[in-house]
Amino acid sequence: MKTYRAAVIGCSRMGGFIDNEVVGSPKTALPYSHAAGFMACERTDLIACSDVRPDVMAEFGKLYQIPASRQYTDYRELIDKERPEILSIATQPEQRAEITIYAAEHGVKAIYAEKAMSASLGEAYAMAETLERHGVFFNLGTNRRWSVAYDQMKALVDSGELGALKNVIIYNNGTLFNTGSHYIDLVMRLNSDHPAVWAQGNLRATDEIFDGDLLREDPVGEGTVYFANGVTGYLLVTPRGGDIEVICENGTLSAYNDGLEWHLRRRQPIVPKGTALLTAPYPDPPIASSTLALIEDLVHSLDTGEPTRGGPRVSLASTELIFALIESHRQGGAKISLPVQERAIRLQRNRGPNKPKYTV
DSSP states (O other), rough: OOOOOEEEOOOIIIIIIIIHHHOOOOOOOOOOHHHHHHHOTTTEEEEEEEEOHHHHHHHHHHHHTTTGGGGSSSHHHHHHHHHSSEEESOOOOHHHHHHHHHHHHHTTOOOEEOOSSSSHHHHHHHHHHHHTTOOOOOEESOOOGGOHHHHHHHHHHHHHTTTTTEEEEEBBBBBBBIIIHHHHHHHHHHTTTEEEEEEEEEEESSSSGGGGEEEOOOEEEEEEEETTTSSSSEEEBOOSSSSSEETTTTEEEEETTTTTTTEEEEEOOOOSSSSSEEEOOOOOOOOHHHHHHHHHHHHHHHHHHOOOOOOHHHHHHHHHHHHHHHHHHHHHTEEEESSOOOOOOOOOOOOOOOOOOOOO
């Protein structure tokens, strides 16, 4: 079978070194970084990389056997010379749209982009339109969408055994672009990507983070999202870490510590009369690499022409909810109808890049 040429733009933490931070984690299966995923996938050949920092790129090259001749400080030169079929864009959101659009317009067939999709909603719309116009397959690095544990959670909800889905609750939404992007996408996934009707949000930040339409920090945010099928999602900021709960008419299923523990309750008869939600057995899900599953999903689409599990419009929808929560805050907590009309707000931080952890 065909092996696809892959390249990574952004050689830092998620691009190549985050595996060093999660070795031994009971809930994270390796490979985790983009590059490690390409190395593990039998259908991809990692052939080049790009970063504006030669020292970081040199360490990346040592780890992943990328010679200096295929290390580029200009991502355009990499795309034009190496002609990768799959491109990872593991930069910060501020650079994502420019690189994605150039790649789509210059022959890249599939893109694995880190989350959040972009730094502004206008850029996200431009990305989606360009990707669709050029027929480029796209997945966003919201890894829980490719998690077998959350697949098992979704399968139980979809089976109807617990009755109709009513609510999805996230108990620690965190910063919107870095953490919230994961959990907003997971709410959408568990609700089968039904469209959102409105969102209402609040930022745990002062208005000093706004400089006109520029957002100077990634804010901690929370809120409520109402979907067209009647399901309500709650994105809460609490001391609980990575807890997710689905509430159905006749049962609930909770994932604690981002899937480290699970708790199922089913509605059952009780003596002398009535019903109650009582604890029921639930099998521990398998642990497998979500990064590898995401890459294999891109490979499958390249092989068959079938859509990816994510895709430009799904990624756009989750990104739009980030900006809906921000716009709601700016309007004093007003409900914001979807699609969001205000598209000029842009994340633009004044800080340098983080140095990756080169060793375990």
